[in-house]
Amino acid sequence: MRTRLDCLSREFIENPHAHLAELRRQGPIVQVDPGGMWAVTRYDEAQHVLKSPQLFSSTGMRLAFQPEWLGRANPLAESLPFLDPPQHGRLRTLVLRDFTSAAIKRLEPRIRALARERIARLMEQRTVDYMEALAVPIPATVVCWLLGLDTALLKHFERWAHDIALIGGVHPEDTKQMEQCRRTLDEMERHVQGALDARRKTPGDDLMSDLLQASAGGQALTPQELMSFFFVLFTGGVETTTYLLGQSARMLCQHPELLLRLRQTPALIPRFVEETLRYEPSAVALLRTCLQDVTVADTALPKGSVVLVSLASAARDEKVFPDGDRFILERESAQHLSFGHGIHFCLGVMLARMEACIALEELLPHVGRMELRTERIDWTTSLVVRGPRTLPVELFPT
Numbered sequence: 001m002r003t004r005l006d007c008l009s010r011e012f013i014e015n016p017h018a019h020l021a022e023l024r025r026q027g028p029i030v031q032v033d034p035g036g037m038w039a040v041t042r043y044d045e046a047q048h049v050l051k052s053p054q055l056f057s058s059t060g061m062r063l064a065f066q067p068e069w070l071g072r073a074n075p076l077a078e079s080l081p082f083l084d085p086p087q088h089g090r091l092r093t094l095v096l097r098d099f100t101s102a103a104i105k106r107l108e109p110r111i112r113a114l115a116r117e118r119i120a121r122l123m124e125q126r127t128v129d130y131m132e133a134l135a136v137p138i139p140a141t142v143v144c145w146l147l148g149l150d151t152a153l154l155k156h157f158e159r160w161a162h163d164i165a166l167i168g169g170v171h172p173e174d175t176k177q178m179e180q181c182r183r184t185l186d187e188m189e190r191h192v193q194g195a196l197d198a199r200r201k202t203p204g205d206d207l208m209s210d211l212l213q214a215s216a217g218g219q220a221l222t223p224q225e226l227m228s229f230f231f232v233l234f235t236g237g238v239e240t241t242t243y244l245l246g247q248s249a250r251m252l253c254q255h256p257e258l259l260l261r262l263r264q265t266p267a268l269i270p271r272f273v274e275e276t277l278r279y280e281p282s283a284v285a286l287l288r289t290c291l292q293d294v295t296v297a298d299t300a301l302p303k304g305s306v307v308l309v310s311l312a313s314a315a316r317d318e319k320v321f322p323d324g325d326r327f328i329l330e331r332e333s334a335q336h337l338s339f340g341h342g343i344h345f346c347l348g349v350m351l352a353r354m355e356a357c358i359a360l361e362e363l364l365p366h367v368g369r370m371e372l373r374t375e376r377i378d379w380t381t382s383l384v385v386r387g388p389r390t391l392p393v394e395l396f397p398t
């Protein structure tokens, strides 16, 4: 009997692609650890699960973020990614209009100015942790702008993100950590509420003001729904985009010839960002729960089974992405699933792409070469997101 792959083991976190290739050889759906989840390894089956919310629910994961010990509501547990139809559709329709609208495009000049300022500092230092210098500050600042939060709060973001992620996995006896998680939720809620009240009195040029005005126009988001939406922008919008920025820098270190091409032809940057998203997705997996007994690729899954849709594996499915282990800028294949698929397709897709493209457009005119300054990357340990925690690099000016 084969031993099950542990998706939280060090070997897997450090080198998932070799293990995922082996899983794909075993079949389109394979049982893995922790907990005997069913990993969906291939593109077609991944798409099928994600576009069948009537069979595969997103609500199961709410429980992880709303444990009894919390003793208070966690706004994240009630947010879009954890809702099924019909609740999901109503809420998404209300926020979609504002999220894809001019509010996002209006951010472009500010993002560019922020990137320029950060890159000027980075080029002075030359040897930096790319994550700290650029990949974290851009998405984190942008989310502050979206939420109407004071950027002075950025210094708390890391702790907030850490505590929220931890709610799903606090040890039953770790009362100190439980207390810390409660305090963090209170603190975040207080700040968001303060920003909401201020925007209600004096609307600004931001998403928060747009959403409040939409609420005033009849089709209202309830105060709880607004709060949940802000929590999900914070948790979904920062870490994923940070890793996209980090992975694109890592690709440029590994492929100096690509850096040269992109500098000479900046119109290729969006293609490069897409191939980075396919090759090293920030959201490596999505979780669903079976709402009834269901069969996927001839495997019977009982009601309640947890399904792990491996976006990282689907992105290298040889049937859909020939030579999938190679980074190919000119790739003309199917759309990757790195922003999800179906009703939960990422709301921040435009923004994430814009941030990644701007960072490279502003960086590349100054850089002739970039080199990694570490033998071993420190990767995040998570089932659902993956990226470098730090990325020491040296930049050589043009």
Ligand code: HEM
Binding pocket: 058, 080, 081, 082, 092, 143, 232, 233, 236, 237, 238, 240, 241, 244, 281, 282, 283, 286, 287, 337, 338, 339, 340, 341, 343, 344, 345, 346, 347, 348, 349, 351, 352
């Ligand atoms: C590279 C960056 C990003 C990646 C890879 C990414 C990936 C994803 C994925 C895979 C989903 C689907 C979740 C599911 O089906 O369960 C999703 C949903 C979502 N994303 Fe993103 N995301 C990114 C950036 C952002 C940003 C910048 C924001 C907002 C500031 C954002 C907001 C959301 C929201 C609100 C949802 C939930 C949509 C729904 O459930 O209807 N994301 N994202």
